[in-house]
Amino acid sequence: MDPAGVATSLLVLLAANNTSVLDCVCNHVASVTDEMSYGDGLMWETYCQDLGNYYLFETCENLEAPSVAVPAATRLVPRRGHEPPPAEDEECGSALAEVRHLTEDSSRELTRGLIRGVAADCIRSCSVQGLDNMEWNLETLQKDQLRSATLTKLLHAVQQITRAINHRNRLVLDYNWEFLHNDQNLSKTEFQAEIPVFLEHLSDYWRDSAQLLSLGVKHFSQLLVPLAFEQMGIHSNDLQRHEWINSMKHLRDMLHTRLSGWVHDVQSVSEQMAYYKVEEHKNRPGTYILRRPLLNHDLLSYHERFLSFRDDFTALCVARHRRASQMFGLADALYSFYYYNWFFDLQFVGDIESLEYDVTRDPPASSDA
Numbered sequence: 001m002d003p004a005g006v007a008t009s010l011l012v013l014l015a016a017n018n019t020s021v022l023d024c025v026c027n028h029v030a031s032v033t034d035e036m037s038y039g040d041g042l043m044w045e046t047y048c049q050d051l052g053n054y055y056l057f058e059t060c061e062n063l064e065a066p067s068v069a070v071p072a073a074t075r076l077v078p079r080r081g082h083e084p085p086p087a088e089d090e091e092c093g094s095a096l097a098e099v100r101h102l103t104e105d106s107s108r109e110l111t112r113g114l115i116r117g118v119a120a121d122c123i124r125s126c127s128v129q130g131l132d133n134m135e136w137n138l139e140t141l142q143k144d145q146l147r148s149a150t151l152t153k154l155l156h157a158v159q160q161i162t163r164a165i166n167h168r169n170r171l172v173l174d175y176n177w178e179f180l181h182n183d184q185n186l187s188k189t190e191f192q193a194e195i196p197v198f199l200e201h202l203s204d205y206w207r208d209s210a211q212l213l214s215l216g217v218k219h220f221s222q223l224l225v226p227l228a229f230e231q232m233g234i235h236s237n238d239l240q241r242h243e244w245i246n247s248m249k250h251l252r253d254m255l256h257t258r259l260s261g262w263v264h265d266v267q268s269v270s271e272q273m274a275y276y277k278v279e280e281h282k283n284r285p286g287t288y289i290l291r292r293p294l295l296n297h298d299l300l301s302y303h304e305r306f307l308s309f310r311d312d313f314t315a316l317c318v319a320r321h322r323r324a325s326q327m328f329g330l331a332d333a334l335y336s337f338y339y340y341n342w343f344f345d346l347q348f349v350g351d352i353e354s355l356e357y358d359v360t361r362d363p364p365a366s367s368d369a
Contacts, residue, residue: 010098011113019121022047024092025099039102046107046174047114047167054078054162055340057305062329068231069333075155075227076337078163108178112201115171119208122164127215128153128222136225136249138241147226154223161216162341165209169345172205176349188280191288195278206270209346213266216342217259220334224252228330232323248327255331258307262343265299269350272296300347305339307332 026048029040036044054077062069102110134140134150141147179198225248234241272293281287 010095010102010110011117019118021091021095024089025095028092028096029099037100038104039099042102042107042110043099046111046171047118054337056333056337057340058333058336062333067333068228068326068330072227072231072330073333073337076158076162076334078159078166108175111171111175111178115168115175115201116204116208118164118167118171119212122160123208123211123215126157126160126164126219128157128219131222134222136229136245138238138245141226141229141245147229151223151226151230154219155227157219158216158223161212161219162338165212165216165342165345168205168208169349172201172349175201198278199273199276202276203270203273205349206266206273210263210267210270213342213346214263216338217256217263220259220338221252221256224255224331224334225249228327231330232326244323247324251327251331255307255335258335259338262300262303265303266346269296269299300343300350303339303343305336305344307335 025043029036029044029048032040056070056073058069128150131150131154179194225245228248229245234244236244272295275293277291278288279291281289
């Protein structure tokens, strides 16, 4: 089978069985004790190798014990089991066989397919159903089984969304770099023929990013109140609990408004993709630039990296709620976690795309000339 056919066959298999098959393959590759095949190594570098680091930037005051920010944010960090899959898993075995036939020539198609496949799988499977009419009040929050089961589903969903965003951003940065720093000595005509494919890839990426981000913000807004209830351990009378719940719901709505701004602007970038162009600089032959609409210039960079809820509102609320400082501190920390693990990466990809690349696209002259 030709290299492109190998990658296509593998991607079809993965699309049919979702990314759980990818995790199965990764667990097998991780257990290889002798020399890896090229395909094993490619899959490990491309997808399996966890990013490992999830960032939380906060003030020392907000992170000092007994702050609830750290344990709450810890529950948002993606997790993946590493138990060896069953040897008789047919789909996993087929995927492994395809992986071991991968070559360098098939890597680009595989990378592009994974960018789309990881997003499509999460959009399809990371949604928690039946919560649109869920109302968090004293009655529902005190039902331990309901609260715990719902929160577990929501936490798993946002963990998977975070993981999907991180994987895709690493993949897309590699893909963009390879395209704009191609070392295969493509002729100008060959390179120009690749431009529509590249722009289609960017369009897919931003459309899927908007969907993933929208889904993540929705789920995060749903989990904030029960997460805070569990982490803060509210011990007071019913009237005070009712007041605390109403205040947390108001804080949730304020946070949702901020996060919805991310979604709106990423959707705006996605809608403007039809106007993106890769073209050769008129005065510098061999230099190719990505031209973006002026309205998209730095669109994502205007969002604040840190919330100001604590500074703006704590003094007003502390008289009513002795835990007001912790409530706002929790909101600040969770905003920071998602800014750096969802939104900042999207912003970084956008910044990379706007750079100029000076690359000679004509093949070198023959030594016999």
